[in-house]
Amino acid sequence: TGTLSVRVHNIGAVDLSGVTVDVHDGADSSAPLLASQSLASLAAPLDLTPRFADLTFAGLGASTVLTVAISAATGINEVTLDNNQANIVVNGSGTTAQPPMILAIEPPTATPGASLALTGANFEAGMAVFDAGVIAAGLALTVIDANTAQLLVPGSQPAPATILLSLGNSAGLESNVLPVMVNPLAAAVFADGFEN
Numbered sequence: 001t002g003t004l005s006v007r008v009h010n011i012g013a014v015d016l017s018g019v020t021v022d023v024h025d026g027a028d029s030s031a032p033l034l035a036s037q038s039l040a041s042l043a044a045p046l047d048l049t050p051r052f053a054d055l056t057f058a059g060l061g062a063s064t065v066l067t068v069a070i071s072a073a074t075g076i077n078e079v080t081l082d083n084n085q086a087n088i089v090v091n092g093s094g095t096t097a098q099p100p101m102i103l104a105i106e107p108p109t110a111t112p113g114a115s116l117a118l119t120g121a122n123f124e125a126g127m128a129v130f131d132a133g134v135i136a137a138g139l140a141l142t143v144i145d146a147n148t149a150q151l152l153v154p155g156s157q158p159a160p161a162t163i164l165l166s167l168g169n170s171a172g173l174e175s176n177v178l179p180v181m182v183n184p185l186a187a188a189v190f191a192d193g194f195e196n
Contacts, residue, residue, distance in 0.1 A: 004057040004088065006068055007101070008039065009050060009176045011083070011164065016042040018073035023057050029069040029085060034060055048108040050178060065089055083133060083166065083177045098122045099173035102165065105151075109181040113155040116180065123149050128168035141167070159184040 004023060010016050019039035024031040035057045045051045060066065066088040078084075086099065101121040110116055123146050129139045140152040151165070163180040 002060045002063070004060055004066065004068075006055045006057065007052050007176065008042065008055065008070060009052045009178070010042040010044055011177050011179050012078065013044050013046065015044050016072050020071050021055055022069045022071075023060065024067040024069065025061070025063050025065075026067060027065050027087060028067055031067060034063070034066070045179070048179070048181070050103070052176075083164070083174075086174060087172070089171055089173070099171075100124070100127060100167045100169050100175040102167065102175050102178050105165070105178055105180060109183060110153050111183055111185050112153060112157040112159055113185075114153050116151045116153065118149040118151055119147060120149075120175070121147060122169070123147060123167070124169055126170065130164075130166045130168060130174065132164040133166070136163070139163070139165075153180075153182060157182055 006021060008019065008021060017040065019042055021037050021039065022029070022033055023035045025034050026032065037055050037057070039053050042053055043051045068086050068088065070084045088099075098121075100123055102118055103120045104118070106117045106119075123143045125143050127141060127143065129136045129141050129151070131139065138154040138157065140154070142150045142152075144150065153163075159182045161182045163182060164177050165180050166177045167175040
């Protein structure tokens, strides 16, 4: 039997209640249900500090592919549902391929053209960069090592905006999602009183 550790993030602007986390024996949430746990609540990261809960599922058997699916109480509008499900691939040796994990972004806000420092785990060269589950070709990622990377926000990035950042590795596994607030560049004020 195997044990699975799951970290559930709230990246929205609303506190969550009645969160259900299901583990399925297969490649999507239509596969047989293996285990389920509930979270009474999960606060929103209104101060841009990540809010998450860690769960452990034991006795899952010898599955080769697992799917973790998250659902919250009805009546909550979400920007995207793409980050409510993740696949975990278990290889033949019994070890689990690990998805990348973003633990912190510094600074948590940016302007077009800014460089951000990412810390986390399981980073690798060539990772895909997603914004709300869609490939973000304009965001340039440089991986320094397994725990650190730099992200360059393009000068053409529209602002104000919120980037829902996640990373994907070569095994097809996607990280958690963290928001990056992009603010407009401040107008330059010259001695003559005109703005540029």
